[in-house]
Amino acid sequence: xxxxxxxxxxxxxxxxxxxxxxxxxxxxxxxxxxxxxxxxxxxxxxxxxxxxxxxxxxxxxxxxxxxxxxxxxxxxxxxxxxxxxxxxxxxxxxxxxxxxxxxxxxxxxxxxxxxxxxxxxxxxxxxxxxxxxxxxxxxxxxxxxxxxxxxxxxxxxxxxxxxxxxxxxxxxxxxxxxxxxxxxxxxxxxxxxxxxxxxxxxxxxxxxxxxxxxxxxxxxx
Amino acid sequence: xxxxxxxxxxxxxxxxxxxxxxxxxxxxxxxxxxxxxxxxxxxxxxxxxxxxxxxxxxxxxxxxxxxxxxxxxxxxxxxxxxxxxxxxxxxxxxxxxxxxxxxxxxxxxxxxxxxxxxxxxxxxxxxxxxxxxxxxxxxxxxxxxxxxxxxxxxxxxxxxxxxxxxxxxxxxxxxxxxxxxxxxxxxxxxxxxxxxxxxxxxxxxxxxxxxxxxxxxxxxxxxxxxxxxxxxxxxxxxxxxxxxxxxxxxxxxxxxxxxxxxxxxxxxxxxxxxxxxxxxxxxxxxxxxxxxxxxxxxxxxxxxxxxxxxxxxxxxxxx
Numbered sequence: 001x002x003x004x005x006x007x008x009x010x011x012x013x014x015x016x017x018x019x020x021x022x023x024x025x026x027x028x029x030x031x032x033x034x035x036x037x038x039x040x041x042x043x044x045x046x047x048x049x050x051x052x053x054x055x056x057x058x059x060x061x062x063x064x065x066x067x068x069x070x071x072x073x074x075x076x077x078x079x080x081x082x083x084x085x086x087x088x089x090x091x092x093x094x095x096x097x098x099x100x101x102x103x104x105x106x107x108x109x110x111x112x113x114x115x116x117x118x119x120x121x122x123x124x125x126x127x128x129x130x131x132x133x134x135x136x137x138x139x140x141x142x143x144x145x146x147x148x149x150x151x152x153x154x155x156x157x158x159x160x161x162x163x164x165x166x167x168x169x170x171x172x173x174x175x176x177x178x179x180x181x182x183x184x185x186x187x188x189x190x191x192x193x194x195x196x197x198x199x200x201x202x203x204x205x206x207x208x209x210x211x212x213x214x215x216x217x218x219x220x221x
Numbered sequence: 222x223x224x225x226x227x228x229x230x231x232x233x234x235x236x237x238x239x240x241x242x243x244x245x246x247x248x249x250x251x252x253x254x255x256x257x258x259x260x261x262x263x264x265x266x267x268x269x270x271x272x273x274x275x276x277x278x279x280x281x282x283x284x285x286x287x288x289x290x291x292x293x294x295x296x297x298x299x300x301x302x303x304x305x306x307x308x309x310x311x312x313x314x315x316x317x318x319x320x321x322x323x324x325x326x327x328x329x330x331x332x333x334x335x336x337x338x339x340x341x342x343x344x345x346x347x348x349x350x351x352x353x354x355x356x357x358x359x360x361x362x363x364x365x366x367x368x369x370x371x372x373x374x375x376x377x378x379x380x381x382x383x384x385x386x387x388x389x390x391x392x393x394x395x396x397x398x399x400x401x402x403x404x405x406x407x408x409x410x411x412x413x414x415x416x417x418x419x420x421x422x423x424x425x426x427x428x429x430x431x432x433x434x435x436x437x438x439x440x441x442x443x444x445x446x447x448x449x450x451x452x453x454x455x456x457x458x459x460x461x462x463x464x465x466x467x468x469x470x471x472x473x474x475x476x477x478x479x480x481x482x483x484x485x486x487x488x489x490x491x492x493x494x495x496x497x498x499x500x501x502x503x504x505x506x507x508x509x510x511x512x513x514x515x516x517x518x519x520x521x522x523x524x525x526x527x528x529x530x531x532x533x534x535x536x537x538x539x540x
Contacts, residue, residue, distance in 0.1 A: 001453075029327075036345035037325050040336050040383055040452070066343050195419035196453045 002198045003100050004108045005046045005062055006187055007092070007139065009085050010074055011116040012051040015147060017076035020117060023173035025073045027180030034184045036066035041191040046100070048092060052085035053078030062096040080118045082125035082157070086132040089139070097137045106198055110139040111190070111206075113183050114157055117147035117172065126156075133159060142186075142206055144179050144213065146172045155216045161206055163213035170212035182210045224258060224300035224313045227282035232305035235260055244400075246413055247311065260303060261402065262311040263413070271309035273405060273412045274302050278312070280374060280406065288370075294318075295367050296398040312402060321387040321397050323349045332399070335443070336383035339452035352390045354465030359394035361444045362499040367396060368440050369492035372433060377407045379431035381439035382418035383452065407433065420453060425486040437489035441482030444495060448475065456483035471501035 010024060028049075035042050042064055049060035051074050059072040093110050100107045132138060143158035145151065146165040155162040165175045189205035209215055224230065235252060237260070242249035247263045263269050277299045281289060292298055299312035321333050326345065337349050338360065352360060364386065371378060380403050387397040405411040415431065417423075421442060423435040441456050448462045460479050467475060478490040478498045490498075 033325060033327055033329075033345070036343070037331060038336075039340050039343065039346070043452070066345050069344070193419060195422075197420075199424075200419055200422070 001105050001196055002044060002108060002194050002202070003046055003105045004044060004187075004190055004194060004202075004204075005048070005093070005096060005100070005110040006183070007048045007050060007062075007089060007110060007112040008183065009050045009052065009056075009089055009112055009114045011053070011080060011085075011118065012074045012076050012078075013053040013080040013118055013121075014077050015080075016074075016117050019171070019173040020146070020176055021074050021076045023176040024115075024180065027177055028071050031180060031184045031187075032065050032068065032071065035187060036068075038188065039066065041188050042066040044191045044194045044196070045187050046096070047187070048096070049074075050085065050088055050092065051075075052081060052088070054081055054084075056081065056084040056088035058088060058092055062092070062099075079121040080116065081122045082116070082120035083122045083128035085114070086125065086128040090128075090132045090135050093137045093139060094135070108194070108202060110137060111160075111186070111204060112139040112141045113179075113186075114141055114143045115176075115179060116143075116145060116149050116154070119148065119150045119153060129157060140204060144210075145216075146175050146179075151216055155218050158216075158218055160204075160218075161208075162216040162218055163210050164216050166212055166214050175212040178210055178212045182207045227278045227301050229302045229304045229309075230313060232303050232310055235303065251316075252313075257316055258300075258313050259297070259316050260311055260313055262303070263309075265413075266305075266308050266310040268413055269309050270410050270412050271302065271304075273410055274299060274309050274312060274402060276406045276409060277402060277404065277412070278302060280376065284374075291370070295396065296401050298401045314401070317387055317397055317399065318389075320389040320391055320395070333387050333389055334384050335386040335388060335447075336452065338388055339383060339446050339450060341450070350389075350391050352394065354463075356390050356394045357447050357450070357463055357466045358471065358499055360388055360390070360396060361447045362496065363394055363396045364443055364447070365440055365492050365495040365499060367398065368436065369496060371404070372436065372492055375407050376404050377431050377433055378404050378436050378439070379411060379415045380417055380421065381436065381443060382421040384418060386443065405431065423486070427486075434487050434489055437491060438482055440492055440495055441479060441489060444475070444499070445479055445482075456480070468501060471499065474498035474501060 012021060046062045047065050048062040051057055051059050089112060097107050140160040141158050142160050143154045143162045145154035151164050154164060186206045193203045236254055238251035238253040240248055240250050247261050250260045252258050252260055278301055281292065281298050281300060284292060293315060297314040297317060299314055301313050302309045303311040303313060317332060322330050323333050325331055333349055337346055342351055385398060385400040387399060389395055402412045403415050421439060423438040426435040445454055445460050446452060448466055449460055450463050456479055460476060462472060475498050478495055482489050
């Protein structure tokens, strides 16, 4: 089977507390519902959840969403260590791709949805990002910035597409609901172009535009 | 409003009751005044072949009443075009029967697509009633009979997949086709360019083609997958039929057809052959009739039996 792994790498620093983190926690069951009631999509995709603040943690290891009954909730606290997020993501992908291949699957390049509401508080994050993007299984990164996130930083993190919240138009919680809906659409639409044996063309179908967000030109440095 | 006579309906006359579906080529909307009808709108009306859509509407309109009722019970057929500014922008169709829907754990209503028949049930969709032993065969037979009828009417389906076939076993096994505007009158262009659903293509068909033979291959795919409860098996691979579905005679016939379906493009079993295999009747082998031996000719009874001379047509040679 051809598998497309998705990683949700979510900021759970202190500033995400309250409505924003609740919005994500409320959206995750909807994501689960959508994928798990569409077995063709569930067959061909896997999902993992990584939360980061002072440190980064794999909250939900890569899994077939339709096999899950619960997901760990995000909980806000601490600062915003981008570096840890990238290091954990890189290690996680390396293990997961190896495991999937050992199970006899073929694996498409993973996709990471990165979400942050702030600027990185660690000094070494750019080096960690470079190690991730130069790694063998470097994911396609779609980065979303809300609240205090910095446009230049978000566009630097992304290598596929970047979005910034339109401050005045929408609340962070509403933006996060749109973010989650966009993630769900990406999984469903991308999976619908995957054939089990890898024949035909696979297209990563990520929204060009997300309501409440502005699409940011990627930094080509 | 009625859609039965197939006359074009102006877009401005419709009152929408909310979007209920979103696909690659268009959206499906409920209609406020007519709950049983749905409006499918095309995302790119300028790419729509309005004549091809009219041809599908005409197929429905010109069927004898009992055949039209058969089709309406089994397919979301384009009943009439919806036009705006002289251009076809969509069509009206009947809503799929409630028996072909199910409730998700959070109360949403979803269509019972073929994909839910091709796998071991999971907790997330456990509310879908699964077939009892023997009912997979009945579902495959219902599908094959429907496709056979469409072929007899001169239609080609093109894309047949886990997403455009609905099914139910309540109260009895039945199937229902969606996305019928993807079908075409044989030899004509489709309403919009069609692509095969991944895992549902005919590997031997010319790329981009949709023919009666590729439909036959896809009928074999669907039949094999339904009987084996396997979303990815295909002719050419071993067919592991769910125990209790087929008797020995049916199983032998199905296996023979499944093997034949893996053969060259143009040689796949017809829908009628699939129907016979699934019904499990004995096949009566017909030997070619030999002509009766001719009786010896009694030349005496024939007028022509006379001793005629010959008429020389050239003057005899002069010495």
